[in-house]
Amino acid sequence: MSFLQIHPADNVAVDTQTGHKRALKDIPVGANVIKYGFPIGHATEDIKAGEHVHTHNMATNLGDKQEYTYTPISADEAEKQTLSQTEDDRSAQLPRSIFAYERADGNIGIRNDIWIINTVGCVNKLAETLSRRTGAYAFPHPYGCSQLGGDHKTTQLILKGLVRHPNAGGVLVLGLGCENNNLEEFKKVLGPVDERRVKFLNAQTCEDEVEEGVRLIRELQETAARDIRVPVPVSKLRVGLKCGGSDGFSGITANPLIGRFSDWLCAQGGTTVLTEVPEMFGAEQLLMDRCINREVFDKTVALINDFKDYFTDHGQVIYENPSPGNKEGGITTLEEKSLGCTQKGGTSPVVDVLDYGDVAVKGGLNLLNGPGNDMVAVTNLTAAGCHLIVFSTGRGTPLGAPVPTVKVGTNSDISRRKKNWIDFDAGPMIDGADLTKEFIGYLLEVAEGRETSNERNGYREIAIFKDGVTL
Numbered sequence: 001m002s003f004l005q006i007h008p009a010d011n012v013a014v015d016t017q018t019g020h021k022r023a024l025k026d027i028p029v030g031a032n033v034i035k036y037g038f039p040i041g042h043a044t045e046d047i048k049a050g051e052h053v054h055t056h057n058m059a060t061n062l063g064d065k066q067e068y069t070y071t072p073i074s075a076d077e078a079e080k081q082t083l084s085q086t087e088d089d090r091s092a093q094l095p096r097s098i099f100a101y102e103r104a105d106g107n108i109g110i111r112n113d114i115w116i117i118n119t120v121g122c123v124n125k126l127a128e129t130l131s132r133r134t135g136a137y138a139f140p141h142p143y144g145c146s147q148l149g150g151d152h153k154t155t156q157l158i159l160k161g162l163v164r165h166p167n168a169g170g171v172l173v174l175g176l177g178c179e180n181n182n183l184e185e186f187k188k189v190l191g192p193v194d195e196r197r198v199k200f201l202n203a204q205t206c207e208d209e210v211e212e213g214v215r216l217i218r219e220l221q222e223t224a225a226r227d228i229r230v231p232v233p234v235s236k237l238r239v240g241l242k243c244g245g246s247d248g249f250s251g252i253t254a255n256p257l258i259g260r261f262s263d264w265l266c267a268q269g270g271t272t273v274l275t276e277v278p279e280m281f282g283a284e285q286l287l288m289d290r291c292i293n294r295e296v297f298d299k300t301v302a303l304i305n306d307f308k309d310y311f312t313d314h315g316q317v318i319y320e321n322p323s324p325g326n327k328e329g330g331i332t333t334l335e336e337k338s339l340g341c342t343q344k345g346g347t348s349p350v351v352d353v354l355d356y357g358d359v360a361v362k363g364g365l366n367l368l369n370g371p372g373n374d375m376v377a378v379t380n381l382t383a384a385g386c387h388l389i390v391f392s393t394g395r396g397t398p399l400g401a402p403v404p405t406v407k408v409g410t411n412s413d414i415s416r417r418k419k420n421w422i423d424f425d426a427g428p429m430i431d432g433a434d435l436t437k438e439f440i441g442y443l444l445e446v447a448e449g450r451e452t453s454n455e456r457n458g459y460r461e462i463a464i465f466k467d468g469v470t471l
Contacts, residue, residue, distance in 0.1 A: 002015075002016045002017075003015055004252065004430065005024065006036055006037075006251075006252060007035070007036055007037035008037075010024065010034045010035050010036070010037065011023065011024050011025055011033065011034045012024060012033055012035055014035075014248055014249070014252065015248075015330075018330060019247045019248025019331075019394070019411070020052060020054060020248055020330040021033075021035065021052070021054065021330065021332070022050060022051065022052060023047045023051050025049045026046070026047065026049050027043045027047040028043065028047075029046050030042055030043060031043050033058050035336060035339070036340070038283075039061055039335065040282075040332070040333050040335040040336035041058045041061055041332060041333040041336070042059060042061055043057060043058050044058055044059050045057050053332070054327075054330075055327060058332055060319050060334055060335060061335065062282055062333075062335060064308065065305050068288055068297075068301050068304075070288065070289075070291070070294055072289055072291065072297075073290060094264070094437065094440055094441065094444075095444055096233065096234055096268060097232060097234055098231070098232060098237065098447045098448050099230065099231055100230070100232045100448070101166075101169070101227050101228075101229060102230055102232060103166045104194060107166040107236070107385075108232050108236045108387070109168070109169065110237075110403075110404070110446075110447045110448070111387075111404070111449075112167075112169035112227050113137055113167060114134070114135070114136040114168065114169060114172070114217060115136065115138075115163075115168040115171045115172070115402065116131060116136050116137065116138040116139070116171075116172045116174055116217075117162050117171055117173050117174065118139070118140070118141065118159075118175075119159065119174065119175040119176070119179060119182065119183060119186050120143070120145045120175060120176050120179035121143055121145070122144075122176045123174050123175070123203055124138075124141070126174065126203060126209060126210070126213070127140065127174055128140065129210060130174075130210065130214060133214050134214055134217040134218065136172065136217050136221075137402065139162070139402055139460065139461065139462040140462075141462055143181075143464050143466070144179050144180065145178075145179035145180050146470050147466075147468070147470060147471075148469050148471065149468055150467060150468060151466050151469075152181065153357075154464065154465055154466075154467075155181060156181055156186060156189045156357075158356065158357060158379060158380070158462075158464050159181075159464075160186075160191075160383075161382070161383025161384065161385065162382065162402065162462070163190060163198060164193070165382065165385065165403075167387060167402070167403050168197075169197070169220070169223070170197050170199070170217075170221065170223055171197065171198050172200075172201060172213065172217055172220065173186070173198060173199070173200045173201070174203065174213065175202050176202070176203050177203060177204030177205060178204065182202075183202055196223050197220070197223065199216040199217075201216060229448070229449070233269070234265070234270055234444070235268050235269030235270050235363065236270070237265060237270045237447060238270070238271040238273065238360055238385050238386045238387050239261075239262070239265060239270070239272050239273070239387065239388055239389070239390060240273050240381030240388070240389035240401075241258055241272055241273060241274045241275070241345060241390055242275065242344075242374070242377055242378060242389055242392075243255060243279075243341055243392040243393065244377075244391060244393050244395075244397050244399070245325055245326075245396060245397050246326050246331060246337060246340065246341065246392070246393070246394055246395075246410070247326070247329025247330055247331065247395060248394070249330075249394055249410040249411045249427075250331075250392055250394050250410045251336075251341070251343055252340075252429065253410045253411070253426040253427060254394075254409065255340055255344045255410075256343050256429070257429060257436065258343075258344040259343045259344055259345060259346035260346060260436045260439075260440075261390065261436075261439060262344065262345055262346040262365060263347055264436075264440055266348040266363065266364045266365055267348075269363045270363060271360050271363050271366065272345070272346075272348075272365050272366070273360050273365075273366045273381055274344060274365060275367070275370045276341060276372040276377055277303060277304065277367075277370060277371065278307060278311075278321060278334075278371060278372050279321070279337055279342075280304060280338055280341070280342060280367075281304070281308075281318065281319065281334055281335075281338055282333075282334050282335035282337075282338040283339045283342040284300070284304045284338075287300060287345070287367065288300050290347070290348070290350050290365075291349070291350045292349045292350065292351050296350055296353060299352075300353055300367060302353075303353050303369055307369075307371075321337065322334065322336075322337045325395045329394050329395060344390075344392065345365050346365070348364055348365045349365065350364075350365050351364035351365060351366060352366045352367070354366055354369065355369045356370065356383075356465065358384060359383075359384055359385040360385050360386070366384075368381065368384055370465060371465065373463070374397065374399050375399065375461055375462070375463035376463045376464070376465050378391070378399065378405060378461075378462075379401065379402075379461075379462040379464060380465070381401065382401045382403050382462070386403060388405070388443070388447065389401050389403060389406065390406045390443065391406060392409075392410055392426070393407055393408070393410065393414070394414060396409075396414045396417075396422065397421065398420075398453075398457065399454070399459065399461065400452070400453075400454025400455070400457070400460050400461065401460065401461070402460050402461075402462060405452060405454045406423045406442075406443065407421055407422045407423045407424070407453060408422075408423065408424045408425075408439075409424065411426075411430070412425055412427030420457065421453055422453065423442075423452050423453050424439060424442055426439075
């Protein structure tokens with residue numbers, strides 16, 4: 001049995017076989033448990049050196065909403081941190097361009113799919129029928145009617161982001177006709193579109209909705225078939241950062257590896273987007289200190305505290321996290337989970353904070369509002385314009401977004417056992433392997449068309465956030 005001490009200040013080490021923690025020295029009751037160089041909770045009883053440290057003898061330090069201070073790191077320090085993660089990759093002569101589809105609005109697409117986007121859940125089965133007939137991709141959801149206020153707006157904004165997504169070479173917007181989010185109302189939110197690329201079908205006013213839907217999709221496919229990949233700067237790439245089914249290795253292997261990619265892409269002028277706001281709790285000050293200015297800092301504070309209000313408004317405990325699977329994998333407290341989770345954002349400055357339905361337009365690291373729920377998070381990232389999503393997992397999941405969803409295994413065991421789910425094995429990093437160049441190269445291949453597991457399996461799903469009354 002071997003153990004890994006992550007930071008010199010740590011008083012626990014990680015079992016390299018299980019991901020669980022062992023005390024490096026005696027930790028008296030009430031004293032902080034230190035991992036990643038930061039407190040991840042406190043001992044609830046005396047812990048002897050060598051003992052297992054987990055839910056039975058430690059607890060979170062976190063409380064409710066708090067005041068935050070803007071103490072930005074210096075520009076020199078920020079550059080030093082970013083360069084430390086990326087200078088090896090720069091010297092490796094990695095590509096600075098990729099082959100992708102140029103869109104009329106200046107965006108790029110790394111896929112050229114045909115999507116069916118429903119305005120309402122009542123036409124889910126019709127969309128699936130059209131998908132089977134044509135090969136277009138349908139994304140069932142239960143909303144678009146009987147929603148009020150913010151929920152209705154969120155549904156419209158998320159669907160807008162999907163309709164306008166540059167990975168879609170064409171989109172059929174499929175409505176029923178009597179829903180709140182009917183086609184005419186949705187068009188007001190959607191705005192002008194390229195009529196060669198976006199078609200509309202109202203099922204109630206069409207005599208044969210299946211045949212008409214097939215006809216419209218065939219027109220979209222004919223248009224998309226004329227598109228070709230051309231060289232474009234890698235700076236146009238937008239990548240979502242996500243984790244799910246995390247374990248004790250997530251903050252040691254896959255998440256730091258994703259962070260190195262994020263820093264590399266940001267250094268090229270590209271864009272990365274980090275979401276899962278509840279999994280920033282406990283590590284939020286580290287992100288706040290990297291905000292490029294006071295305005296972004298204030299938006300980050302609001303992002304954190306508004307989500308805490310969401311918990312308390314529903315009578316829920318703010319720190320009801322990690323999940324049972326996280327705990328089985330060795331994660332004890334939310335601080336521990338968050339300190340590992342936020343490593344996906346690397347060390348780059350935080351340039352913007354996005355709300356539901358916002359599209360990432362600023363190069364660099366962006367923060368996106370939304371829960372940690374895997375299906376909702378990947379949907380939010382897709383609607384924010386991310387061309388692909390990099391998704392670390394220690395427990396494994398088959399989930400896929402409408403865009404390529406690269407699963408990065410935090411340990412070699414899950415990567416071997418679930419080869420049909422996992423795309424890249426970060427497990428060798430436990431023994432010190434440097435996978436940065438290989439990983440960046442792999443992701444650029446995905447951007448140029450290499451299939452991910454979720455694409456091969458046909459696993460593409462969406463889920464829309466809901467927070468209110470249903471009529």
